[in-house]
Every structure is written in structure tokens, then in C-alpha cells.
Amino acid sequence: MSQRPFLLSVLVLLALTACGAERNVAQHGVEEVHGMDATTHALGSRFSTAQTFWVLDGVSVINTQKTIDDHLVSWLSGEDCSTLKALHGEPYCKPEPAQVPMVTRTVYCYKNLAGSTCYTQPVPNHQPLGVKTEKVPVDQALLP
Numbered sequence: 159m160s161q162r163p164f165l166l167s168v169l170v171l172l173a174l175t176a177c178g179a180e181r182n183v184a185q186h187g188v189e190e191v192h193g194m195d196a197t198t199h200a201l202g203s204r205f206s207t208a209q210t211f212w213v214l215d216g217v218s219v220i221n222t223q224k225t226i227d228d229h230l231v232s233w234l235s236g237e238d239c240s241t242l243k244a245l246h247g248e249p250y251c252k253p254e255p256a257q258v259p260m261v262t263r264t265v266y267c268y269k270n271l272a273g274s275t276c277y278t279q280p281v282p283n284h285q286p287l288g289v290k291t292e293k294v295p296v297d298q299a300l301l302p
Contacts, residue, residue: 260293 205213215226224232224240231239237251244250266286267276274287 259296261296262291263294264289264291 211226218224218226218229219242222229223242228239228241231251235251236254238254239251240248241250243252263278265276265278266280267274267288267290268281268284269287276290280286
């Protein structure tokens with residue numbers, strides 16, 4: 159997908175959501191939208207839609223290093239997009255890293271003189287010290 163039409167469509171989408179908020183203000187009155195006078199929104203929040211969005215956007219940035227808009231653009235483009243990375247001189251969108259196939263491996267650990275040794279197969283007639291199940295990349299699945 160070409161960057162220019164994609165970015166234009168995202169900007170149009172964001173502009174339309176802002177128009178919806180303005181229409182809501184006109185229909186419901188300033189007191190209900192601002193919500194600071196014990197009136198609540200349909201969602202039950204005493205804060206305006208904009209205030210709620212900014213709080214959620216801040217929580218998103220703190221937890222994921224991406225704004226809500228970044229998540230939307232990433233989802234639409236299939237790439238990893240972040241405003242914070244762009245502010246630090248990196249590209250706004252980068253291709254997602256390839257997924258490494260993972261497999262579940264079970265190892266059986268037995269006590270020995272040096273501590274313990276783990277094997278991918280149980281040792282007959284011996285009680286394991288512990289059994290560990292872990293997810294590992296396919297190329298490491300055969301290693302002990």
C-alpha cells in the first residue's frame with residue numbers, strides 16, 4: 159500500500175471522528191459533554207469524551223509506547239507504527255518482525271553429584287527432581 163493514500167485516509171478518518179464529537183456537543187449541550195456538574199455520559203464517565211480519550215491515550219503510551227492512533231495505523235497497515243519512535247528519529251512505521259515458530263518442550267531434571275542435569279526424555283527407573291515445560295524456537299527444540 160502506498161504511504162501517501164494511506165496517510166490521507168487515516169487523516170480523513172481522524173477528521174471524521176472529530177466531527178462526530180462536535181455534532182454530539184451540539185445535540186446534547188455543553189453541560190452534558192463536559193460532565194463536570196454531576197451529569198454523566200452514556201458511558202457513565204463524568205469527564206468529557208476528549209478528557210477520557212487523552213487519559214486512555216496516556217495509559218496506552220505508558221504501557222505500549224504507542225498512542226491509540228498508532229495502534230489504529232499499525233492495525234490498518236500491518237506494520238509497527240509509533241509516534242514516539244518517530245520523535246526519536248526512527249521511521250514512523252517499520253515492518254513487523256517475522257514470527258519465529260515455537261514448540262513446547264518438556265525437560266526432565268535429575269539430581270547428580272554436580273547439581274542437576276536435564277534431559278528431553280525421562281530416564282527409566284529414576285524419579286525426576288523436576289519437570290519443566292517451556293516454549294522454545296523450533297530449531298532449539300531438539301537441544302537438551
